[in-house]
Amino acid sequence: MDFEDNKAFGEVHGIPMYKDFVKYWDDVETFQARPDDLVIVTYPKSGTTWLSEIVYMIYKEDDVEKCKEDAIFNRVPYLECRKEEKMNGVKQLQEMDSPRIVKTHLPAKLLPGSFWENNCKIIYLSRNAKDVAVSYYYFFLMITEFPDPESFPKFVEKFMEGKVPYGSWYDHVKAWWEKRNNPQMLYIFYEDMKEDIRKEVIKLMKFLGRKPSEELVDKIIKHTSFQEMKNNPSTNYTTLPEEMMNQRVSPFMRKGISGDWKNHFTVAMNERFDTHYEQQMKDSTLKFRTEI
Template identity: 50%
Template structure:
């Protein structure tokens, strides 16, 4: 390869994946291109689906669920990186793979992942009465985390400045759409379907209790020792060092950890270091309006 060609491959020059709309929700165009296939995806009754708005504790939950299924055996959870162990059904990165194809090739029982709002979820998941785990995170921390994630992830649009991103997020003009609609849509569906609805803040506050809840939902009875082992292995500091969970195996042309690490802080209340007083007031006013029609409540600090 000529030197100038190698220069062009530098990760900071990798072009961003363009985006388009699916039913009014922004998605990377590779997803839009195969939307019909995604919508027709055939779930199986023993599929377990982990669903979240992006950057709401998805990878953390995946690791916990994997360890519950394997009764705390850490070695089994190191068999492959997260994105290989759990097909991300609507995701497609030409250089990395297609979640839909991965899912189809995977033997049952499968643990799958999605960020889709409930209205865009392939209908077969609800028809087959699949167990679904949904995790919601308070929107201020979620916004901050998503902003930094978009900075480092070339498979998503450039977030622009923090001020610009703040506006995009409030308007729901980010991939996977409005946070407010997402969390409310899944909340409204939880009583009609086989959905366990969890909160990131509860998982931070009392991980053992939430892991126990997850195990019960999945149908596993784990003793105290195994639960403690899972709590330890899925703590932020341990996962941050785990190449099978921290996305460091992806090429830097896709995720550039020198811009911002995939696992950045994993705390509750980091939004206070980003929001100005004026932004916080504006956010609170907007939040009050958009969340007036729901019983859903969030904790913005612990």
């Protein structure tokens, strides 16, 4: 699995990225934000779809039917996503009425400047590195044009080196953490959502200026449970053709749990990972839980 030579990948300002995204990068860089845009940012495989559906439901005041009208990637467009003419996040967003919810995996330094200039609200969701590595590995297996990751240990090495799309997990979570004191920014954790979803939904609603009623919170929790979303064609990505995403290899919504890394990391891998992790994170106050 050599990403460097793979035709599916390129680089943007030193960050590994999908070739098709790189080709149209100018469209992303010059993207015009609107002041009422909301940006959902995650490193890949950190609970993006889950958070997107919760936020969309808050916006639609718990109207489940509106949430099922279209696939999540059309309701919450993926800003930098480009597949020639088949997929175009920038175009989708430009044609969308306000208020828009924007999904991105971009590191802080690559977020288009207009979002900062317009003082847009940003929610950053982070998840512990070990579970992200596991989930990313399965994602690699199911995306048809990605290089074969060969084995989980080999993939983890690439992940630790930041030689995967969107680069280093460490740099990503730390740079966004540095911005957490901006009043327009909310930094939350996947593990907290798994532990007490009610508390996190209320936090999100308050951040978005909505009044959390018990009935609304209950509805959102029920609609966005893992089982509901896994069985819901508008959130489970089954509407994408198999030649893009082969869900027979691994479902897009696989387990949605915390601590699955224990089923994949050997003791030796875990020790190696922990040592590297300490080194990468020693200058940051950011703390993660690897299990609940």
